[in-house]
Amino acid sequence: xxxxxxxxxxxxxxxxxxxxxxxxxxxxxxxxxxxxxxxxxxxxxxxxxxxxxxxxxxxxxxxxxxxxxxxxxxxxxxxxxxxxxxxxxxxxxxxxxxxxxxxxxxxxxxxxxxxxxxxxxxxxxxxxxxxxxxxxxxxxxxxxxxxxxxxxxxxxxxxxxxx
Ligand SMILES: Nc1ncnc2c1ncn2[C@@H]1O[C@H](COP(=O)(O)OP(=O)(O)OP(=O)(O)O)[C@@H](O)[C@H]1O
Ligand SMILES: [Mg+2]
Numbered sequence: 001x002x003x004x005x006x007x008x009x010x011x012x013x014x015x016x017x018x019x020x021x022x023x024x025x026x027x028x029x030x031x032x033x034x035x036x037x038x039x040x041x042x043x044x045x046x047x048x049x050x051x052x053x054x055x056x057x058x059x060x061x062x063x064x065x066x067x068x069x070x071x072x073x074x075x076x077x078x079x080x081x082x083x084x085x086x087x088x089x090x091x092x093x094x095x096x097x098x099x100x101x102x103x104x105x106x107x108x109x110x111x112x113x114x115x116x117x118x119x120x121x122x123x124x125x126x127x128x129x130x131x132x133x134x135x136x137x138x139x140x141x142x143x144x145x146x147x148x149x150x151x152x153x154x155x156x157x158x159x160x161x162x163x
Contacts, residue, residue: 001139001159009035009129009137013042015158016127019151020047020107022074025091025122027081029112030129035137036111039127040078043109048072055111060084061094063101075106082113088121123148 003009020026020043028036037055044053048071049064061079066072077094087093090110091103117126123146130138141156143149 001141003035003137003139004135006035006038009038009139010042010045012139012159013039013044014046016155017043017046017107018158019154020074022105022107023103024107025089025110025124026107027090027110027112027117027120027124027126028129029117029126031113031131034129034131036129039129040109040111043107044076044078047074047076047107049074049076053078055080061097061099063099063106065101075101077101077103077106077108079108079110081110081116084110088119090120091122117144120144125152 001012003012028039030036037053041053044064048067050067051064053064061077064076064078066074077099079090079094081090084090084093091108094108095103124144125148126142126144128140128142132138141152143152
């Protein structure tokens with residue numbers, strides 16, 4: 001998928017949110033400035049969570065509570081995996097942080113550097129974002145176990161209709 005502008009990337013995040021469920025792990029991978037946080041902003045909008053989604057640079061993870069008045073039901077945990085170090089399941093680490101939100105009841109979104117996902121053991125969706133020279137982003141969805149293959153198919157069909 002090609003996303004031309006930052007708003008396209010956010011809109012894709014909104015569509016991604018539609019297939020997410022509590023307990024999910026989504027790993028956003030890609031180089032510095034790829035648009036991982038921009039995508040997370042779209043997911044936050046789609047899940048209807050409270051608070052501005054920004055780079056969690058000075059914290060390991062931030063919890064965004066659902067905006068129940070707006071129809072939100074699922075908390076979003078936004079993690080900067082760079083600060084987690086090498087882990088096989090970031091959700092276990094995040095649960096240890098005592099964030100006042102359980103990862104089983106939340107959607108966990110992890111911003112991860114390039115080449116750091118291979119070590120992950122559990123089921124998750126990988127969203128690889130790459131920059132092109134013209135500022136457009138190329139997005140690749142990679143299903144890792146669980147029922148992610150089916151959900152990626154749903155998303156790809158939606159993207160085809162959107163295009
Ligand atoms: N098509 C696009 N999609 C996403 N961002 C874009 C696009 N075109 C330009 N941009 C710009 O690229 C930047 C992406 O920043 P963002 O913080 O989302 O990246 P990041 O991958 O989270 O970086 P970091 O590795 O520092 O966490 C923003 O300034 C955004 O406006
Ligand atoms: Mg970021």
